[in-house]
Amino acid sequence: MSTVDAEWGRFEEVSFTAGGFTRAWLVALAAYGVGDVVTTIALVWFSPFHVEANPIIAAAISAFGGGGFLALKLLVLYGCLAISLWGGLADEDPVIFYGPPLVLGAMGLFATVHNLSLLL
Secondary structure (H helix, E strand, O other): OOOOOOOOOOOOHOOOOOOHHHHHHHOOOOOHHHHHHHHHHHHHHHHOOOOOOOHHHHHHHHHOHHHHHHHHHHHHHHHHHHHHHHHHHHHHHHHHHHHHHHHHHHHHHHHHHHHHHHHH
């Protein structure tokens, strides 16, 4: 059985910066965590003409309502954060380190723009 080094999550030991990590995750939170969530709520709950197109999100909303929707969004955010920290810092891989927040940010930006176009 292997043990995990207690210092694995330290930025001083890798070539990445805490500032770059913070900026990448702020973009992801703004686009995916706020923009997509707010515009999806506006469409699904306040527009009689629209339904959720993602079958996984639609099933969560159908089964658990708004709580299921938010829980699924948080699960994706925390899962990507875990991949970014654990994989990126342990392997010193910039793709794994910066990839998850950048992909979430791009997905969130696309979904937000698409949702806004449906609202207008």
